[in-house]
Amino acid sequence: MPAHTFQTSRPLRGTIRVPGDKSISHRALMFSSLAIGESTIHGLLEGEDVLATAAAMRQLGADIERTGEGDWRVNGAGLGSLLEPKNALDMGNSGTSTRLLMGLLASHGFASTFIGDASLSGRPMKRVIDPLGQMGASFEASTGGTLPLMMRGASPAVPITYRLPVASAQVKSAVLLAGLNTPGITRVIEPVETRDHTERMLTGFGATLEIGEHNGERLIAIHGEAELKPQNVIVPGDPSSAAFFMVAALLVPGSDIVIENVGMNRTRAGIVSALRQMGGSIEEVNAREVGGEPVADLHVKHSPLQGVDIDPAIVPSMVDEFPVLFVAAALAQGTTRTTGLDELRVKESDRIAAMAAALNLAGADVEEHEDGLTIQGTGGEPLKGTPKNALVKTSLDHRIAMSMAVAGLVSRDGVSVDDITPIATSFPTFMNLLEGAAA
Known part of the structure; x- marks a missing residue:
């Protein structure tokens, strides 16, 4: 050390x-991997957390290549066409990768195993397991709802309206990403506004989102079975x-x-x-x-x-x-x-x-x-x-x-x-x- x-x-x-930006870099790789066709990303953060996301998306069927410093090319597999991973998805130290990917895979009908380092394996995942379970995904987690964790996605998943018990952009994003491949409209209510990169970027990739109010709280609705279009992302x-x-x-x-x-x-x-x-x-x-x-x-x-x-x-x-x-x-x-x-x-x-x-x-x-x-x-x-x-x-x-x-x-x-x-x-x-x- x-x-x-x-x-x-x-x-x-x-x-x-x-x-x-780390949050935007994770999402750029994920959403490009869900679009059909070639996206480019400039200014990607090349830290270990983001590289863990890139490795996971490759296992799920995306073709991802680094073309220069901070410059990446992604040929997406298409939403709903992701492949069942052959090996455990190693998330390293990245809580963002883990929670967002759990959301993304909750509406795909196959099993995935998530593992991480000692620090990540102590972090709570129950906050995403609860809403994703309501949508139909099933989980076998370690004691205390932590990694290692095995998840089986639901196909089709069930749209829900979920009010966040704690302000968390990761939990909000996990539910919205699960909603991407779920028939109907999935809604998230947040008592306190959290970072909105997911909403901005999904809209940029062609998903339909509506943002409004519900009893004075922020309501985000995402229309399922979206078709994402490739983008040129500048981070x-x-x-x-x-x-x-x-x-x-x-x-x-x-x-x-x-x-x-x-x-x-x-x-x-x-x-x-x-x-x-x-x-x-x-x-x-x-x-x-x-x-x-x-x-x-x-x-x-x-x-x-x-x-x-x-x-x-x-x-x-x-x-x-x-x-x-x-x-x-x-x-x-x-x-x-x-x-x-x-x-x-x-x-x-x-x-x-x-x-x-x-x-x-x-x-x-x-x-x-x-x-x-x-x-x-x-x-x-x-x-x-x-x-x-x-x-x-x-x-x-x-x-x-x-x-x-x-x-x-x-x-x-x-x-x-x-x-x-x-x-x-x-x-x-x-x-x-x-x-x-x-x-």
């Missing part, structure tokens, strides 16, 4: 580009990856960077609003729309930050960015309070506990609650850093590793993390970009 120490940084300068930069550089530039004195081509979908870009609320200087330049998704270049300059109370309503639009927001809070002036973060307890790790332990080890003042953290900031003073021979436990979680890398840039003695290999699951170029920006 490669441990690594992140040291105090010189100002971050220049223009950088973060990898393609915007991942706001979750950009967040690490936004926070680093806000915290490291003298920094002034431009992050190009960042997806600014309002169901995803909550981190920008939260950092601006803290006083961060983040300016959107050259705002435009690419492939149905809003995109902008972000000009970020070092700024003194203020502690704030983060509105829990913003959580779904930045659920993956809280670990790095906690780092920003640790160096702000005053107190930052976060609540409503229960979902963070069931990510790649328990991110509330992991970040509380990591930041306290690095010298921050952090108090853990059931659904969030209260952080007393240093007012811009560097963190002390991790004690000699002590390592931050990343728990195989890429976002913990990258968040604590950012903390190391603003520490006196550096921050040592136990393992940086998980970073490759979502951001393979992170280390090189960080070195380049600080050079």
Whole structure:
């Protein structure tokens, strides 16, 4: 396991580009594989999670080929014409791949087995098993509804109306994808709006969706037995990856960077609003729309930050960015309070506990609650850093590793993390970009 120490940084300068959006990359591969004909994808994130999706779609009959850096060609198998996989579908560390593929295969009449790494095998799948079971799929899961898991899809599946018990874009997407190959209309009601990449991209590929309201909640209806048409997909930069550089530039004195081509979908870009609320200087330049998704270049300059109370309503639009927001809070002036973060307890790790332990080890003042953290900031003073021979436990979680890398840039003695290999699951170029920006 490669441990690594992140040291105090010189100002971050220049223009950088973060990898393609992970959520959109997964969906681009899946939906291209369901269209009949040849699609192209530009800017695909080539991290391990997305490559697990590509490998699974190949097993299901799609012809997928990498033609250059971030450039891929997909000849789809066609919706309803997927092949029964000969081997178990190995999802690696990717919860998104697993939940979306379970949805997709729930309305195909064959059996599939899903396996994953130790971290993924501890994550709850019951939240998708329940609605997909109502549609007719059957499951044999490990104790606690986790992987390894065997599923038999229903053909034909039964359309349902499903109200999400927790705000989850993955559960919503799983039900909508099951509805794609189900006769009739499948409906999902979400009490809180979550990221809407599935709805935008399915519409782009030619599916019929209607979005309306039901008793003040968002209702999404998808018409089954869709015929998807091949597309040329351009993937915007991942706001979750950009967040690490936004926070680093806000915290490291003298920094002034431009992050190009960042997806600014309002169901995803909550981190920008939260950092601006803290006083961060983040300016959107050259705002435009690419492939149905809003995109902008972000000009970020070092700024003194203020502690704030983060509105829990913003959580779904930045659920993956809280670990790095906690780092920003640790160096702000005053107190930052976060609540409503229960979902963070069931990510790649328990991110509330992991970040509380990591930041306290690095010298921050952090108090853990059931659904969030209260952080007393240093007012811009560097963190002390991790004690000699002590390592931050990343728990195989890429976002913990990258968040604590950012903390190391603003520490006196550096921050040592136990393992940086998980970073490759979502951001393979992170280390090189960080070195380049600080050079």
